[in-house]
Amino acid sequence: MGTHVIKMPDIGEGIAEVELSQWHVKVGDLVVEDQVLADVMTDKAMVDIPSPVHGKVIALGGQPGEVMAVGSILISIEVEGAGNLKESDKPAPVAPKETPVAPKVEAVVESKPAVAAARPAAAVCQGPMVAREADERPLASPAVRKHALDLGIQLRLVRGSGPAGRVLHEDLDAYLAQGQSNASAPVAAAYAQRNDEEQIQVIGMRRKIAQRMQDATQRAAHFSYVEEIDVTAIEELRAHLNEKHGASRGKLTLLPFLVRALVVALRDFPQMNARYDDEAQVITRLGAVHVGVATQSDVGLMVPVVRHAEARSLWDSAAEISRLASAARNGKASRDELSGSTITLTSLGALGGIVSTPVLNLPEVAIVGVNKIVERPMVVKGQVVIRKMMNLSSSFDHRVVDGMDAALFIQAIRGLLEQPATLFVE
Incomplete structure (x- = not known):
């Protein structure tokens, strides 16, 4: 077995560095050729980084929100054969950490910091209900999360039909149609005392939008x-x-x-x-x-x-x-x-x-x-x-x-x- 190192590619237009926006894999995942590994953000657009090989992910080169130079190590994959690892590449891999699925830190019911482990889309079960682990936070926009809260629905029980298993408004409707929610929950939720907090990391597209808006208003x-x-x-x-x-x-x-x-x-x-x-x-x-x-x-x-x-x-x-x-x-x-x-x-x-x-x-x-x-x-x-x-x-x-x-x-x-x-x- 050998190691295949994938470096941050030259996306063109004179771009020297990009922001790592989102991982679609985690350490230990098996990947196939052309599978999307990560999303990176340039000044203009989101770009998918696909895998050129089959293999097993053994190291991630950065965290979402990190600005990485073109040519730096993005990910290391264990492959059959010799791989392409060079001596100059060996010190570079970062100790593997669990990485967020999306560039948002989702709402936490108790006011405690938490980090979600990235999971491949294949982990999302079929059917109206999904058995996720208690600490696993599914992908969903803030609007969908508020909608679910108003309806008294636990998002971790809802199967997401969007990209990478993202829960959409239609998924909430489908969940309700299956009779999985408690009809009295919306009333109870409307008057329940809340102490939760939500922290959203400003990375990826949101960071670019913030920078462009600030730049426009200042200049x-x-x-x-x-x-x-x-x-x-x-x-x-x-x-x-x-x-x-x-x-x-x-x-x-x-x-x-x-x-x-x-x-x-x-x-x-x-x-x-x-x-x-x-x-x-x-x-x-x-x-x-x-x-x-x-x-x-x-x-x-x-x-x-x-x-x-x-x-x-x-x-x-x-x-x-x-x-x-x-x-x-x-x-x-x-x-x-x-x-x-x-x-x-x-x-x-x-x-x-x-x-x-x-x-x-x-x-x-x-x-x-x-x-x-x-x-x-x-x-x-x-x-x-x-x-x-x-x-x-x-x-x-x-x-x-x-x-x-x-x-x-x-x-x-x-x-x-x-x-x-x-x-x-x-």
Whole structure:
């Protein structure tokens, strides 16, 4: 038997170090070729590290949250044959420790620190109920954990259907449907005294988001501009197009119309479709409109990019937005799909609220935020009528964009959306 050492690969783009985000294996696990061993985080995306060999894990080279240099030892695997271990590699392996399954330290019922042992996905049992060990904390988002607590469900008894056995909201519904929960538990839980605490380690995607948000607010001179838009006409057009072509071309949301409005408005306001290199003091205006669409995922906010939006039809944009959003939510978006945007569109959909103050996606100089649509009485030609209204809450980099230009840009988008035929008039 020999030892095969897997080093942190060169991911390209001049990256010298990456953050170890999550282990998918632990010491003692048997792995096969192409099995994902770990997730690492670059400045732009999450990257899977697969195994090139069959064998048994004998040492892990780091802990989640640790920043590792390219070329450092990631993992050591016992293999048949001589392996590839060199003398220079032998001092490097770290004493094996049990590592967390995910970059979150989950809620602990008693206020005591605890570390969970990583377990392979194969340990998750089939069926509506799972017999986990008492100290084993299943993967789940904070929202799912709160939902389970409100329902009186012990997460360790629920089979997770998500990646790596992650428990999803649908799994809680399935558990309830099987009659495994106590019907009186939600009432008891609502009034039970609680002393639990939750500590969440800021690593992986959450750390990158925190760094980018802090960097953006410290470096750019943000200012926001909010405008109210009557979207009654464009919603009627959207409903008409979906009724006529939805079955054959796919359903349209409001987002592809907003992308089209951005494309048309940017023809008169090219200074919004730009990147600002504040170190070199250079503004680069781009002809191509690569629209970043902010997308929420289990690991945090991601911004996949609809490339060359200026050359896409409504249905082409809609299909690409849907494809990218799915890839981002499933953790499958590539580095290329998560980089290169020139302007960003962010929307919370039905939860969009009345007003927001989006943070710029540096080095871009503009971000357009979409708030929810509400029906309100409005005065039109002296008559009170019910209209569908929506706010655009947008932010700009005041180092590059003047307030008047920002206002005119949003007013141009407003005019296009309120008179939707102008979106298609060349």
